[in-house]
Amino acid sequence: xxxxxxxxxxxxxxxxxxxxxxxxxxxxxxxxxxxxxxxxxxxxxxxxxxxxxxxxxxxxxxxxxxxxxxxxxxxxxxxxxxxxxxxxxxxxxxxxxxxxxxxxxxxxxxxxxxxxxxxxxxxxxxxxxxxxxxxxxxxxxxxxxxxxxxxxxxxxxxxxxxxxxxxxxxxxxxxxxxxxxxxxxxxxxxxxxxxxxxxxxxxxxxxxxxxxxxxxxxxxxxxxx
Numbered sequence: 324x325x326x327x328x329x330x331x332x333x334x335x336x337x338x339x340x341x342x343x344x345x346x347x348x349x350x351x352x353x354x355x356x357x358x359x360x361x362x363x364x365x366x367x368x369x370x371x372x373x374x375x376x377x378x379x380x381x382x383x384x385x386x387x388x389x390x391x392x393x394x395x396x397x398x399x400x401x402x403x404x405x406x407x408x409x410x411x412x413x414x415x416x417x418x419x420x421x422x423x424x425x426x427x428x429x430x431x432x433x434x435x436x437x438x439x440x441x442x443x444x445x446x447x448x449x450x451x452x453x454x455x456x457x458x459x460x461x462x463x464x465x466x467x468x469x470x471x472x473x474x475x476x477x478x479x480x481x482x483x484x485x486x487x488x489x490x491x492x493x494x495x496x497x498x499x500x501x502x503x504x505x506x507x508x509x510x511x512x513x514x515x516x517x518x519x520x521x522x523x524x525x526x527x528x529x530x531x532x533x534x535x536x537x538x539x540x541x542x543x544x545x546x547x548x
Contacts, residue, residue: 333525335365341532353531353539355546359386360528373517374497374504380520381494387527390540402488409483412527415534420526422479429522430474432515433486437470442489442496442512490516 338361346354363383370376388408413421425433440446443466445459456462466485473481493516496502502513531539 332522333529335361335368338364338525338528338532341529345532345535349532349535352541352545353535353537355542356387356539357528357531359542360384360524364525364528367521372504373510373514374502376521377493377513377517378497380517380524381490384520384524384527386542387524387531388540389543402484402491405487406480406484408527409480409487411537412530413479413483415537416526416530421483421523422477424522424526425479425482426477429519432519433482434470436489436512436515436519437467437485439489439512442492444488444492447492486519490520 342357342361346358349357360383363379363386367376367379367383370379388404390404416422436442440463443459443463445456445462449456449459469481470485472478473485489512493512497513531537
């Protein structure tokens, strides 16, 4: 469960007002990313359930980071794309909002998420008989050690990588029909995942708007007349 000191996320209204004030100076591709992502953040705010909030926030995240080759990438390549995006955002986040959220406000939910085998990809690959994942438990413990080391060294990018690796599995479970809507079985990870995304994704967008001249990549689906 989320801690009582959970910060207030940037709202759709705040982000939209900032976007309208600055958009004339935005490069076209970056401006399209921000516009799309903010629209999904607004839709997520309207959701009355955690499943919907999680899905819409994930779409907002995808709009922000996915590049023009995203649809052709494997899962491991997509995760590599996460790393580059996170490194850029954390470097440019001069107010350290991502850092503070991870270390001061979401450390409990993150620990619970990373200790959950049901959002660990190798567990499911082994469960579904895919060769090479017989020792998924060793992989699980190895990921746990990576997380502990990242905590000790305050490696925000590595923590984000580990967290979104699990959230990506949760995203697949929901989007591909591997979960029941509002099910009690996966309620904690969906609830906490939605809360984590609801805070971090708006911060990602805010950082992008503060740094429009950075190379944020080209959307695969531009507006075509």
